[in-house]
Amino acid sequence: xxxxxxxxxxxxxxxxxxxxxxxxxxxxxxxxxxxxxxxxxxxxxxxxxxxxxxxxxxxxxxxxxxxxxxxxxxxxxxxxxxxxxxxxxxxxxxxxxxxxxxxxxxxxxxxxxxxxxxxxxxxxxxxxxxxxxxxxxxxxxxxxxxxxxxxxxxxxxxxxxxxxxxxxxxxxxxxxxxxxxxxxxxxxxxxxxxxxxxxxxxxxxxxxxxxxxxxxxxxxxxxxxxxxxxxxxxxxxxxxxxxxxxxxxxxxxxxxxxxxxxxxxxxxxxxxxxxxxxxxxxxxxxxxxxxxxxxxxxxxxxxxxxxxxxxxxxxxxxxxxxxx
Numbered sequence: 234x235x236x237x238x239x240x241x242x243x244x245x246x247x248x249x250x251x252x253x254x255x256x257x258x259x260x261x262x263x264x265x266x267x268x269x270x271x272x273x274x275x276x277x278x279x280x281x282x283x284x285x286x287x288x289x290x291x292x293x294x295x296x297x298x299x300x301x302x303x304x305x306x307x308x309x310x311x312x313x314x315x316x317x318x319x320x321x322x323x324x325x326x327x328x329x330x331x332x333x334x335x336x337x338x339x340x341x342x343x344x345x346x347x348x349x350x351x352x353x354x355x356x357x358x359x360x361x362x363x364x365x366x367x368x369x370x371x372x373x374x375x376x377x378x379x380x381x382x383x384x385x386x387x388x389x390x391x392x393x394x395x396x397x398x399x400x401x402x403x404x405x406x407x408x409x410x411x412x413x414x415x416x417x418x419x420x421x422x423x424x425x426x427x428x429x430x431x432x433x434x435x436x437x438x439x440x441x442x443x444x445x446x447x448x449x450x451x452x453x454x455x456x457x458x459x460x461x462x463x464x465x466x467x468x469x470x471x472x473x474x475x476x477x478x479x480x481x482x483x484x485x486x487x488x489x490x491x492x493x494x495x496x497x498x499x500x501x502x503x504x505x506x507x508x509x510x511x512x513x514x515x516x517x518x519x520x521x522x523x524x525x526x527x528x529x530x531x532x533x534x535x536x537x538x539x540x541x542x543x544x545x546x547x548x549x550x551x552x553x554x555x556x557x
Contacts, residue, residue, distance in 0.1 A: 242457070245464075249345070249464060249468070252468065253342065253468075256274070256338065268475070270472070270475075271472045271473075271474075271476040272472075272476055273472075274469070275469055275472045275473050275476050277472075278465065278468050278469030278472065279469065281465065282305055282465040282466075282469075283302075285301070285465065286298050286301050286302050286305070289301050289458075296512055297453075297458060299513055300452055300453035300455065300458050300512050301461065301462050302462075302516060303452040303453070303512065303516040303519055304452055304453055304458060304459060304462030305466055306516070306519050306520060306523065307445065307449055307452070307494060307498070307519060308462055308463050308465075308466030308467070310487070310494065310519075310523055311441065311444065311445045311448070311491060312441075312466050312467065312470050313473065313477070313484065314487055314488065314491055315437070315441050315470075316473065316474050318437055319337070319437070319474060320474075322430065322437070323336075326430045326433075328409075328427070329409065331412075332409065332427060333474075333475075334471060334475070335412050335427075336430050336431055336434060337470065337471040337474060339414075339431055340431060340434040340435055340438065341468065341470060341471060343431075343435045343438075344435070344438045344442070344467050345464060345467060347438070347439060347442065348442050348446065348464075348467070349460060351442050351443075351446050352446060352459050352463070355369075355446055355447070355459075356454070356459070359450065366502050366505065367503060369450060369451065369499075369502055370451070370499045370500070370501075370502030370503035371499070371503070372447060372499070373444075373447055373448055373451065373496070373499030373502065374496055374499035374503070376444050376495050377492045377493070377494075377496035377499060378492070378496070380488055380491060380492040380495065381489060381492035381493075381496075394436075395432040395433070395435075395436050396429055399424060399428070399429060399432060403422060404418075404421070404423050404424070405423065405424045405425070405428075405429065406418075406423050406424065406425045406426065407426075408426070409425060409426055409427060413427065414427050414428040414431060415428060444495070445463070446459070446463070448495055448499075449463065450502075451498035451499065451501050451502045452498060452501075452512065452515050452516075453512075483530060483531075483534045484530050485529070485530045485533050485534070486525075486526040486529045486530050487526055489526065490522045490523055490525065490526030494518075494519055494523075497518055498515070501515065
């Protein structure tokens with residue numbers, strides 16, 4: 234594993250915090266992100282990710298740049314699949330469109346911290362115990378099989394241990410109170426449904442991280458590249474949600490593609506001692522599978538028409554802001 238200068242870490246984190254502050258200031262008025270804004274911000278985050286890959290190429294060479302790109306594509310594809318669950322959570326809790334961006338913003342901030350801890354732990358394990366690589370590989374192959382064979386997972390907020398713990402610790406208001414996560418009643422702190430939604434989103438991302446982080450370690454064991462690829466994929470999650478929420482049900486072949494990608498990187502881990510798959514080959518396979526999934530989904534969507542098929546019936550009813 235390569236050593237990265239603390240100044241590079243500090244510079245990267247400073248840029249991320251600056252972008253988050255800018256994003257928060259631009260959407261502080263409590264309204265849903267408009268379709269046009271979502272498209273612009275999605276393009277901005279994708280452009281920044283590939284600009285960062287170019288910087289890595291110039292400073293560290295082609296292999297690290299390709300490793301970052303492969304990790305970014307894996308995380309980005311998995312994050313799109315995660316949007317189905319976020320859409321379902323917002324629908325079950327009846328979160329107004331105007332407040333969804335705020336939940337996602339703080340959810341992303343928490344995810345950056347949790348994933349940083351996960352990646353640090355994973356890197357430490359791989360450094361001291363080489364056999365952990367095989368554990369990751371087996372886990373990814375199993376996850377790929379489960380993803381390819383299981384039906385859509387249901388979301389049951391009432392079973393979430395964080396929700397039950399929060400309800401035991403403090404009272405919860407019946408209705409939303411604007412963007413607030415907490416309010417005061419008679420001098421007592423009371424949680425709002427917004428806080429419960431945030432807890433569900435954070436705990437759901439924790440589950441996603443268990444799948445996605447080992448997948449990125451399959452293409453690079455450099456903690457800096459693993460974390461930065463995660464960060465760039467996560468930072469674009471909010472705008473991508475508002476851009477794609479109305480069309481999530483048309484990604485018919487995303488799950489099979491993700492299952493194939495996770496299976497591929499899992500096998501790559503398991504055979505690493507026998508044959509090291511070149512990073513350019515890994516990137517080609519990952520990008521190719523995603524391209525095939527998108528093209529096949531578009532073709533099927535055109536054949537079936539706008540009313541045909543649905544990845545998840547609930548997502549079709551998700552309210553999304555399309556302000557001009």
